[in-house]
Amino acid sequence: MIDPASIRAALADTHRREWATVLSATVRVAGSLDLAEECTQDAFVSALEAWERTGIPRNPAAWLTTAAKRKAIDAHRRDRTLRSKLPLLIEPDGGTDVAAEPSQHPVIGDDRLRLVFTCCHPALSREAQVALTLRLVCGLTTPEIARAFLVAEATMAARVTRAKKKIAAARIPYRVPAAHELPERLDAVLTVVHLVFTTGHTAPYGDALIRGDLVGRAIELGRLLVALMPDEREARGLVALMLLTDARRASRTDEHGQLVLLEDQDRSRWDLAAIAEGHRLVLEALRGGRPGRFVLQAAIAALHAEASSHAATDWRQIVSLYDLLYQAWPSPVVLLNRAVAVAMSDGPAAGLAAVDEIDAATLAGYHYLPATRADLLRRLGRLTEAATAYRAALSMVDNETERAFLRRRLAAVQFAVGLPPSDG
Numbered sequence: 001m002i003d004p005a006s007i008r009a010a011l012a013d014t015h016r017r018e019w020a021t022v023l024s025a026t027v028r029v030a031g032s033l034d035l036a037e038e039c040t041q042d043a044f045v046s047a048l049e050a051w052e053r054t055g056i057p058r059n060p061a062a063w064l065t066t067a068a069k070r071k072a073i074d075a076h077r078r079d080r081t082l083r084s085k086l087p088l089l090i091e092p093d094g095g096t097d098v099a100a101e102p103s104q105h106p107v108i109g110d111d112r113l114r115l116v117f118t119c120c121h122p123a124l125s126r127e128a129q130v131a132l133t134l135r136l137v138c139g140l141t142t143p144e145i146a147r148a149f150l151v152a153e154a155t156m157a158a159r160v161t162r163a164k165k166k167i168a169a170a171r172i173p174y175r176v177p178a179a180h181e182l183p184e185r186l187d188a189v190l191t192v193v194h195l196v197f198t199t200g201h202t203a204p205y206g207d208a209l210i211r212g213d214l215v216g217r218a219i220e221l222g223r224l225l226v227a228l229m230p231d232e233r234e235a236r237g238l239v240a241l242m243l244l245t246d247a248r249r250a251s252r253t254d255e256h257g258q259l260v261l262l263e264d265q266d267r268s269r270w271d272l273a274a275i276a277e278g279h280r281l282v283l284e285a286l287r288g289g290r291p292g293r294f295v296l297q298a299a300i301a302a303l304h305a306e307a308s309s310h311a312a313t314d315w316r317q318i319v320s321l322y323d324l325l326y327q328a329w330p331s332p333v334v335l336l337n338r339a340v341a342v343a344m345s346d347g348p349a350a351g352l353a354a355v356d357e358i359d360a361a362t363l364a365g366y367h368y369l370p371a372t373r374a375d376l377l378r379r380l381g382r383l384t385e386a387a388t389a390y391r392a393a394l395s396m397v398d399n400e401t402e403r404a405f406l407r408r409r410l411a412a413v414q415f416a417v418g419l420p421p422s423d424g
Helices: 004-030 033-054 060-085 111-119 126-137 142-149 153-170 179-201 212-228 233-246 272-286 293-306 315-328 332-346 348-356 368-379 383-394 400-416
Strands: none
Touching: 004 033, 004 060, 004 111, 004 126, 004 212, 033 060, 033 153, 111 126, 111 179, 111 212, 126 142, 126 153, 126 179, 142 153, 179 212, 179 233, 212 233, 233 272, 233 293, 272 293, 293 315, 315 332, 332 348, 332 368, 348 368, 368 383, 368 400, 383 400
């Protein structure tokens, strides 16, 4: 007897791993992002009923892709029938939403990469590019994306809808752009892939710290970009950064699922193969001129990876690299990370001074700002102030693993100064 629970679990796993594969293959038949998404969703619904009767197919992704394409073909047939029977009531629409043009790079035959480039068209805002990629390439729901962006669900739904309409109105083609078009899209594509990675590396909400499906998808897309643009050093830098960062995955939580900070991680559990590949890519990317922001971030990650311990890390060089990174990418997040390195190099007082120089308004809602202040204040023995900062951080974070860590730190400093426990 087929267990319905096991079918639902298998379908959920397939959704996490194969959503983008099924959707991007269906776009070619549907000719419209909206229709492709609708048919892909319907295919997953049909699978739940069919698989409970016949069992899980040997290749679930192929089954779903075939089902979604058939639904798209059926939708086009119904549309043609309607137009033939009601010619006076329906105006011609001038064609499909997304023109599926032949690829200029036949060696790169990945439909997901074409979908990324469609989502990252320069006609769209960066926020729309990221939202569309998370929705269409990664399969996140609108509520999930809204929580990641710290906006209302209705706001995010409207943003995604507007982006889709703009793609349709501008007839943005579903293809990898030609060589002369790459420069204007490369930074957007790299940025979006990196944001997919960071969304998976530390999930913005939920019980789990890491969403391995998003991390794996980002690394896979990064590798495809390197294959597409082998001379682009920033693409190599991005893959190196992701590999070197994800190499620590096994040590980031303990056996109880609790967060373990970098300084306390068991480095013997780090992925040496990923570190070796990341180092090679960093060295390749550093050759040939001034490094960009992803190469510099990868170089910082490489210094962390090669250190035998947290204390043995070359913190002064990391501070220098953050100075270069801020020149290439003047972001307040860079300044915050630099302040942490300053604290390790010159002491917590110097680090706190660097944190206090950051315009807090530029990082409103970013819980790592008060969390960093809290840790530095704790190290300086200013425990009452640290407790206030920990409570501020707790008010901003939704990931339960991070919340549990901050609650433990808050309880410890409150106990040390005789403050009553906080509800956190």
